[in-house]
Structures are given as structure tokens and as C-alpha cells.
Amino acid sequence: MKTHDVQSVAIARPHEAVFDYVADPKNLPKWTNAFKRADRETAELVTPNGAVPIRLETIAHSDQGTVDWKMTFPDGSVGAAYSRITPDGMDASIYSFVLMAPPVPLEALEGALAEQMGILAGELAELKAHLEA
Known part of the structure; x- marks a missing residue:
């Protein structure tokens, strides 16, 4: 059973610009649905x-x-998200994100992960749009 997914997007901006944007948590609500x-x-x-x-x-x-992000929930449980910005020449980058399966019962895992994979694809497109605007 698959417990993760890795997605990436090419962004026509220098590595430093993409890193600075992604590393600032105040930007998360601008490109993710989660925050x-x-x-x-x-x-x-x-x-x-x-x-x-x-x-x-x-x-x-x-x-x-x-x-990367470490998220501590009100019940004390901890979740994590992992990402990397890779230079792709002087003025371009590749942003990759490792999507971990959400903490749901085993019987719901595949459906939950598949749904989250679709959401992530949209979020990466939103990130690209924000940075290339």
C-alpha cells in the first residue's frame, strides 16, 4: 500500500527567490489549501x-x-511535510514536495492519499503562478 507521493513543479525563478518564498510561513495560505x-x-x-x-x-x-514543516496538533500528535528547492540553471528551479499519507484508518488510507495528491497538484500550480507572476 502506497503511503507517500512525490510531486514537483518547474518554476521560472532563481533558486534563491523560490527558497525565500517557500521558507516564509506567512506565504503558506497564498499557495496551499491547508492553511x-x-x-x-x-x-x-x-x-x-x-x-x-x-x-x-x-x-x-x-x-x-x-x-520542512513540523506541525503539532492540539491533541499532541505531530505531522510533518518535506520539500526541496533544486536549482535548474541560473534562472529556474524545481520545487519538489513529499506528500505523506494523512493519519487516517488503514481502510481509508488509499482514498485519502489519492485525494491529497490531487490537492497537492493544484497547490504546486498555484505556487508556480504566484512566483512567476
């Missing part, structure tokens, strides 16, 4: 039952091109 609001320590995660306050830690390493 209503985000800053360096907290966020409001959008769920089917409304917004949920979480602790948000952005772990960014410009020299490695990685931007």
Missing part, C-alpha cells in the same frame, strides 16, 4: 470541521535547499 493563517510559531490548519490552531515549526536550510 488559513501561518507565522513562524503558529498556524490555523483548514479542516472539514473548520480551522484548527496548531504549533508550526519551519525548518529551512538554504544551503541544502530544504524547507
Whole structure:
């Protein structure tokens, strides 16, 4: 059973510009469906039952091109998201994102992951549009 998906998008912007945008958590609501609001320590995660306050830690390493997020939920559970910005010449980048399966019962896992894969594809297109505008 598949528990992850990796997607990427080519962005016609230099590596540094893409990294700076993705690494700033205040930009998450601009290109993701998951966040209503985000800053360096907290966020409001959008769920089917409304917004949920979480602790948000952005772990960014410009020299490695990685931007990861650690999300601590009100019940104490922890989730993570992993991404990387790779230079593609002087004025272009590739942004890749590792989508982990959401914490749902095993029987719902494949459907939940498939749904999230579609959402991620749209979010990567939104990120590209924001950065190339």
C-alpha cells in the first residue's frame, strides 16, 4: 500500500527567490489549501470541521535547499511535510514536495492519499503562478 507521493513543479525563478518564498510561513495560505493563517510559531490548519490552531515549526536550510514543516496538533500528535528547492540553471528551479499519507484508518488510507495528491497538484500550480507572476 502506497503511503507517500512525490510531486514537483518547474518554476521560472532563481533558486534563491523560490527558497525565500517557500521558507516564509506567512506565504503558506497564498499557495496551499491547508492553511488559513501561518507565522513562524503558529498556524490555523483548514479542516472539514473548520480551522484548527496548531504549533508550526519551519525548518529551512538554504544551503541544502530544504524547507520542512513540523506541525503539532492540539491533541499532541505531530505531522510533518518535506520539500526541496533544486536549482535548474541560473534562472529556474524545481520545487519538489513529499506528500505523506494523512493519519487516517488503514481502510481509508488509499482514498485519502489519492485525494491529497490531487490537492497537492493544484497547490504546486498555484505556487508556480504566484512566483512567476
